[in-house]
Amino acid sequence: MSIAENIQDFQQRLSGTNCQLIAVSKTHPVELIREAYDGGQRAFGENKAQEMMQKQPQLPADVEWHMIGHLQTNKVKYIAPFVHLIQSVDSLRLLQEIDKQAQKHNRVIDCLLQFYIAEEDTKFGLDLEEAKQLISSEAFAALQHVRLCGVMGVATNTDDEQHLQREFSRLKSYFTTIKEQFFPNDSFFKEVSMGMSSDYQLAIAEGSTMIRVGSAIFGNRNYSVAP
Ligand SMILES: *Cc1c(COP(=O)(O)O)cnc(C)c1O
Numbered sequence: 339m340s341i342a343e344n345i346q347d348f349q350q351r352l353s354g355t356n357c358q359l360i361a362v363s364k365t366h367p368v369e370l371i372r373e374a375y376d377g378g379q380r381a382f383g384e385n386k387a388q389e390m391m392q393k394q395p396q397l398p399a400d401v402e403w404h405m406i407g408h409l410q411t412n413k414v415k416y417i418a419p420f421v422h423l424i425q426s427v428d429s430l431r432l433l434q435e436i437d438k439q440a441q442k443h444n445r446v447i448d449c450l451l452q453f454y455i456a457e458e459d460t461k462f463g464l465d466l467e468e469a470k471q472l473i474s475s476e477a478f479a480a481l482q483h484v485r486l487c488g489v490m491g492v493a494t495n496t497d498d499e500q501h502l503q504r505e506f507s508r509l510k511s512y513f514t515t516i517k518e519q520f521f522p523n524d525s526f527f528k529e530v531s532m533g534m535s536s537d538y539q540l541a542i543a544e545g546s547t548m549i550r551v552g553s554a555i556f557g558n559r560n561y562s563v564a565p
Pocket of ligand 1: 385407533534552554
């Protein structure tokens with residue numbers, strides 16, 4: 339199937355659900371992103387600020403760019419003018435820098451808190467206590483140019499469905515806890531970003547509102563080729 343057909347296939351599967359597709363275009367050239375765009379896709383995920391910054395002006399302005407990778411504070415400025423949602427916020431310091439850069443561009447940048455849910459040392463993210471501390475801090479209350487819209491997590495890379503189910507359900511429970519404690523009346527706090535090419539069906543069953551799908555749309559990534 340072509341990239342556009344893959345997009346339409348996913349859109350069809352997701353229609354009638356509360357879940358949207360983020361097409362993960364990292365490492366892929368803008369020509370392939372345009373094929374997905376022509377298939378109707380508007381939300382794209384990248385994991386490197388500079389790569390996102392290079393691709394953004396080459397594609398239509400109504401593309402929604404999602405940052406899904408670990409973001410260093412000194413790179414926030416590259417994406418602050420246009421980024422739609424920063425899904426990978428894992429510290430107050432990063433949130434403060436996003437706030438500062440958003441202010442320069444007179445905008446409010448939507449963010450998700452990334453949680454550590456996998457059993458792998460290499461994955462970034464907060465635990466529930468750290469997230470609660472962050473949200474209840476005075477420093478967070480002072481921020482005017484960021485808006486927390488939910489949570490994000492990357493599950494363990496495994497075929498064990500029960501294991502994945504547990505991780506997804508844990509992330510959903512973090513979302514519910516934070517929603518009830520801090521954002522009960524804020525309709526914008528509603529996102530649970532979880533699920534990738536190999537596990538999105540399980541993630542949807544556990545309450546995902548955003549699946550981040552790369553290889554099932556664009557094919558395998560070749561990290562040795564520059565975008
Ligand atoms: C690369 C990536 C994805 C997509 O992975 P696929 O297995 O290609 O679907 C999703 N989420 C994050 C955070 C990623 O870095």
